[in-house]
Amino acid sequence: MVKHYVGSEVGQLRSVLLHYDSLAFERLTPSNCHELLFDDVLSVNKAAEEHNQFATILEEQGVNVLYLNKLLGETLDIPEAKAWLLDTQLSDYRLGKSLAHSVKTWLGELPHEQIARYLTGGLAYSEIPEPFFKPLFDSYDWEHFVLKPLPNHLFTRDTSCWIYNGVSINPMAKAVRRRESNNLKAIYRWHPLFVKQDFNYYLGNESVNYDNTTIEGGDVLIIGRGAVLIGLSERTSPEGIEALAQSLFNTGQAKKVVVIELPKDRACMHLDTVLTQLDINVFSAYPAVINDSTRCWTLTPGVNNRLGIKQELGYRQAIMSALQLSDLKVITTGGDIYGQEREQWNDANNVLTIRPGVVIGYECNTLTNDKYLEAGIEVLSFEGDQLGRGRGGARCMSCPIERDGI
Structure with a gap:
């Protein structure tokens, strides 16, 4: 049984959630890739090979690998979960009452594995058998989608993140990613791996309008010893940080x-993408963004349910204080300023630590990987030429469910 606890970024990784389904990437085209937050289309077969290399490394290192689509299909076996997912993902307000009813009727009879694929990979109007295609007005473009594909489900870190003994199902910043959260809500609420387990929900378990409160798991580092590091970023708002x-x-x-x-x-x-933890007192950083002038604050519990806030002199001092460290080693992205910019863009800093001093990352980032090795960090590398086009590396593509503390 998986223990739902993530106590650090660098303790032994024991169980992780991944996702790769070719359907979403088969539907990624030059005309829709930017809307779907990818820089380009992928070679679907090559991307699958790369993701398989990643999963194989994890399994060879003794990590239990869970797959989102498999869990989603198993969740659909539970009638209450199936009804909730279909009603939520294909609501009357999304499709109109006539079309929503007919599509749910058709989908509901399909094998649950196929329903899961449509929920993550997308469903085109042209795939709905004609007897079930019953919109109120006959004005639909059959090349378009009833459900848009979710290629960013690849980055399982963002949609939900486990923090100590609990999970945040994150209110996503981009509209094209918000349906991802519903798939995770259903899995954590109904799947047998989670339904009888004792853990906290931080955000996302309520039916509320989060409005400006957005947060994504790529901005959340569980650095251990009761401390959490959060990026105030393009995707994570001040309101999101305050709520979490x-x-x-x-x-x-x-x-x-x-x-x-x-x-x-x-x-x-x-x-x-600019800062990750490689060992208890070792971090990787992109110096053009993470440096001594980077603004940083520490939040602590305050009185009357308010937050205490202190502006720090620098991120190093703040992390050392949070982790009770006397020193902090920072390995900067490899190369000159041009090499650093290229390798940061290719996720050189976005590595996944599987135990202290052992990380997984893309093999193309040779300058940075060499610096890791020189500093005593072991790098287990895999190809990422295709996967990297979504602007995410090994850490982005993994959602730890169980990890030791430090």
Whole structure:
């Protein structure tokens, strides 16, 4: 049985959630890729090979790999979950009452594995058998989607993140990613792996309009010892940080939240694209963004359900204080300023630590990988030429469910 606890970024990784389904990428085209937050289309077969390399490394290192679509299909076996998912993802307000009813009637008879594929990979109007295609007005473009594909489900880190003994099902910043959260809500609420387990919900378990409160898991680093590092970024708002921090403190799952300000820029859309933890006192950082001038604050529980806030002199001092460290080693992205920019864009800093001093990352980032090795960090590398086109590396593509503390 998986223990639902993530106590750090660098303790032994024991169980992780991944996702790769070719259907969403088969539907990624030059005309829709930017809307779907990809820089280009992918070679579907090559991307699948790369993702398989990633999963194989994890399994060879003793990590239990769970797959989102498999869990989603198994969740659909539960009638209440199936009804909720179909009503939520194909609501009357999304499709109109006539079409929503007929599509749900047709989908509901399909094998649950196929329904799961449509929920993540997208469903085109042209795939609906004619007897069930019953919109009120005959004005639909059959090349378009009833459900848009969700290629960003690849980045399982963002949609939900486990923080100590609890999970945040994150209110996503981009509209094209918000349906992802519903798939995770159903899995965590009904799947047998989770339904009888004792864990906290921080955000996302309520039916509320989160409005400006957005947060994504790539901005959340569980650095251990009751501390959490959060990026104030393009995707994570001040309101999102305040809500998550307050929930962490109210449940007693964190004592400090360190907030690091990032430029509102796609190149560093999440904190983990410019800063990750490789060992208890070792971090990787992109120096053009993470440096001594980067603004940083520490949040602590305050009185009357308010937050205490202190502006820090720098991120190093804030992290050392949170982790009770006397020193902090920072390995910067490899190369000159041009090489650093290229390798950061290709996720050189977005590595997944599987135990202290051992990380997984893309093999193309040779300059940075060499610096890791020189510093005593072991790099288990895999190809990522296709996967990287979504602007995410090994950490982005993994949602730890169980990890030791430090």
